[in-house]
Amino acid sequence: MKPIIIDNHQEDREITLWRELLAGNVSSFEQLIDRTYDLLFQYGNKFCRDRELVKDCIQDIFLEVWEKRNALNHNIPPRAYLLASLRRRLHRVTQRNRLQPVEDFSPEGSQFDVEFSAEYQFIQTEQDQQIASRITTLMNELPKRQKEAVYLRFFHDLDREEIAAIMDIHPQSVSNLLQTAFKFLKTQWKAIISVAIFFRFLA
């Protein structure tokens, strides 16, 4: 299975689009929305299962960008900026709903929640399938903030500084979150490997 090759560097393209949109270019604005929409939607959905609410919030943050485009910084990475704005907005909206409790909104609505899973048809050997199953179980046991950092770092390729901006914490805290997560995965991993080896002997 050969990977699909992506030629141009995503991030550079987004920064270009960002600058063009800040200068008032509607077509660049549209392209940037199109490129980042899936990620924003997926990320937002981890805080709030109400997809219409997430879509409304994404719309609001883009409209705000457009409205304030004269005042925004040309040099910030747009992806992280948009994710951070969406996260803040979702918190604000769900917080407000929590203050005046409406039975239709879940009170724990603004916590990051994700479930990791494995697609076993991609894995050939039974031994690797066992490993995949154990890894996902362990990942799902991680605390929410560690999960969020892992999600952004390893599944959406955001770097430490960007994650710090998004989660509104110090970059060092991001490193700590990731290190704690990996310490946990690593110690448990040893157990996985020995189980896997055991199975190989049985086979």
Add this chain to the structure above:
Amino acid sequence: MDQYHNFTLEEFVWDDSFRNWVLRPTREDDEKWQTWLVENPEKKALIESARQLVAAISPKEAPLSSQEKKSAVSRIISRSAEEELLPYPAVTPWYEKSWLSIAATVLLMIGLGWGIWFNNQRTVVDYEELVAASTDQLMEKVNSTGKPLSVKLEDGSTVKLNPGSRISYPAGFKSGKREVYLSGEAFFDVAKDPANPFFVYANEVVTKVLGTSFFVRSYTNEKEVSVAVKTGRVAVFTRNDPALDIKKNSRELSGVVIEPNQQIVFVRETVKITKSLISKPELLEKSTLHHNFEFDDAPVSVVFSTLQKAYGIEIIYDKNIMDECPVTAKLTELSLFEKLDLVCKAVDASYEMIDGRIIIEGKGCKMN
């Protein structure tokens, strides 16, 4: 690439450069790793395992169809264009625009002007017009019997239709919103589904809920339309509200929000909505068991907060002045207003209902 010689399976799985090659490969990445594999053929099986693991493990993501995304993106673009029209001057001067677009603009403005005029002329909206204007395929139930008729909707909601009333609803709701049209009187018990808000169009009044139970009375030949809530919260607004679309589409309940034991009454002639308490407020269902309405020398603030919780109605009073007042009373069997009459009499105060809330006025009980 030397560091990779001693890498374990785990280290490969979580290595940035390795993951990027699997998930988001660039040409350079691919060349780099292919070359490394040629130089280290003994690692081939390990790399293959790691590659499969990286490709297979992923967070569960919510499905987003390309159609849904496309319409969301274009909505943002058109909304941003709308907002542009108001605060900023147009980017291109008008004389540089093609004549076609000017013609279209003029036409649109004429259309809008006519629409506004039309709306002002006709404030009374009735059921037949609403049903005729709907784009859904509607079914209609008419209750010509003498007893309430129960109607079950596709989403699990139930409607108790009173005699002489009619309701139109689609056989299946489209995603995004659930819309029904009512003439007459009905009690709605709406299945909870915040992603698909439920709308009742009753002549001029629109009621929006996310999942709750409430009562709508809207006879075409009556002067008033009213909505009362049993559980949950609903938002009510009029069809000619200038912000109708925003209120309908917003994820929060905006408009006049009413809560249990409150009602709104829309007077058709004056086009005015008022919020008030229903004539016989009931205990909130879930609170029936917990509340003890027997007070023995209790501060009046305790009595008020007990009532407030039990009926879900806000009671406003000056705590500084009233808190000294002690109350001894058994209120269990009484209605809310009887309770209030008694308590107010005991502490020499009076109450009035404003905007669906109860306001207590009193001089307090300090003896000095």
